[in-house]
Amino acid sequence: MFDLLDLLFPPVCLSCNKFGQFFCSDCQTKAEILDETICPFCLQKTLNGVKHPKCKGYIDGLISVFKYKKEVQKIIKEIKYRYYKAGVGKLVDFFLKNLRNSEFDKFLASKPILVPIPLHSKKMSARGFNQAQLIAQILAKSWQLPISNKFLVRAKNTQVQAELKKAQRQQNMKNAFIPSREILKIGSKSLQNKNILLVDDVWTTGSTMQEAAKVLKKLAAKKIWGVTVAR
Ligand SMILES: [Zn+2]
Ligand SMILES: [Zn+2]
Numbered sequence: 001m002f003d004l005l006d007l008l009f010p011p012v013c014l015s016c017n018k019f020g021q022f023f024c025s026d027c028q029t030k031a032e033i034l035d036e037t038i039c040p041f042c043l044q045k046t047l048n049g050v051k052h053p054k055c056k057g058y059i060d061g062l063i064s065v066f067k068y069k070k071e072v073q074k075i076i077k078e079i080k081y082r083y084y085k086a087g088v089g090k091l092v093d094f095f096l097k098n099l100r101n102s103e104f105d106k107f108l109a110s111k112p113i114l115v116p117i118p119l120h121s122k123k124m125s126a127r128g129f130n131q132a133q134l135i136a137q138i139l140a141k142s143w144q145l146p147i148s149n150k151f152l153v154r155a156k157n158t159q160v161q162a163e164l165k166k167a168q169r170q171q172n173m174k175n176a177f178i179p180s181r182e183i184l185k186i187g188s189k190s191l192q193n194k195n196i197l198l199v200d201d202v203w204t205t206g207s208t209m210q211e212a213a214k215v216l217k218k219l220a221a222k223k224i225w226g227v228t229v230a231r
Helices: 004-006 023-029 070-081 086-099 102-109 123-128 131-143 166-175 181-186 207-218
Strands: 061-068 111-116 152-154 177-179 196-202 224-230
Touching: 004 152, 023 070, 061 102, 061 123, 070 086, 070 196, 086 131, 086 224, 102 224, 111 131, 123 181, 152 196, 152 207, 166 207, 177 207, 207 224
Parallel strands: 061 224, 111 196, 196 224
Antiparallel strands: 152 177
8 A cells, every 4th residue: 555654754674774664675684593492491492492391480382583683683672662663564574474383383273362461551651552562463463363461461660671680680570460450350261271372572581471471370371382573
């Protein structure tokens, strides 16, 4: 469709500043694809991102596509900290084009509910959007799966994880999420036997997703996978 805004403000590559698109084909070629999948608990290599049988934690599988560096890192940061939310579509398209994982396909076939990692209300009103929510919306549409943000609330306005050392990150995220009032009212029945796919932009140590998954598992969710664009 003809887009007047694109004509007045032609998109600029959020990584190299070239006119044309938010994530140009040169930068797409340079973006590094992850060559292995890791266990969401011990962070060691595992086949197809499935948690090792003996490992603990609340996430059963993890999938990411890009290395969180250079081009992809730049784009994610521009979206998040400079509010270029228009760049999300291109990024997710490219993510989908490069996503290949047979175990994850099986998980998607179980019709999980997509749950974006919520932002704290203060951060949400400052930024005006939640990048995880935008990513999840595109994924839900593409996979024709339900999406919901009625389960989780971010109770703690946590510090930006990237600013913290590894040990501090876990402490920072501890009890960051609580079940929403709505879900407590209707009971956890709506989650019984349901699989959940948690969605975020980046996986760093995993403490954010583990904390979110903990709440959902306690509410009765069955299997939980995590998906992030980069790691
Ligand atoms: Zn570029
Ligand atoms: Zn493991």
